[in-house]
Amino acid sequence: MLLLLPMLWIVLSVFEVQRGAFGVEAAARSAARAYVLAGDDATGRQRAEAAARQALADQGLEDAPLELRVDCTVPADCHSGTSVVTVVIGARIDLPFLPDLLGAGEPSFALDAAHSVPVGRYQEVSVP
Secondary structure, eight states: OTTHHHHHHHHHHHHHHHHHHHHHHHHHHHHHHHHHHSSSHHHHHHHHHHHHHHHHHHTTOTTSOEEEEEEESSSSOTTSTTOEEEEEEEEEEEOTTOOOOTTSOOOEEEEEEEEEEEOOSSOOOOOO
16 A cells, blocks of 8 residues: 555656646647738737647646747748748646645646747738
8 A cells, every 4th residue: 555655646647747748739739820820920929829728728737837939930020931930838737636845836847849830932912
């Protein structure tokens, strides 16, 4: 019994971290696609964050803190042709059944994922 409880905690922690890894990877992929499909950078950032939050929520990580960073090869306008947009998502996953240790907060595991999507060379242009 003495060895069973630590083993059970290790298994539950591994499952929790794996769930977080799946969520963060899906969030990075969804956010990158949403950013590229938006019309401009400001709208793209809003859509990317919404897509990342939804992907995390699909894995049951609604309350996980989310950090979103967008990098592109053309700094002036990420939506210009031939640009490659890279979205990096960072999140922290709390480990189960561990209390706040001496005021340092609940033990957690940091996860991050990146996904790159090229912007198409040919884009639709509206003519006045």
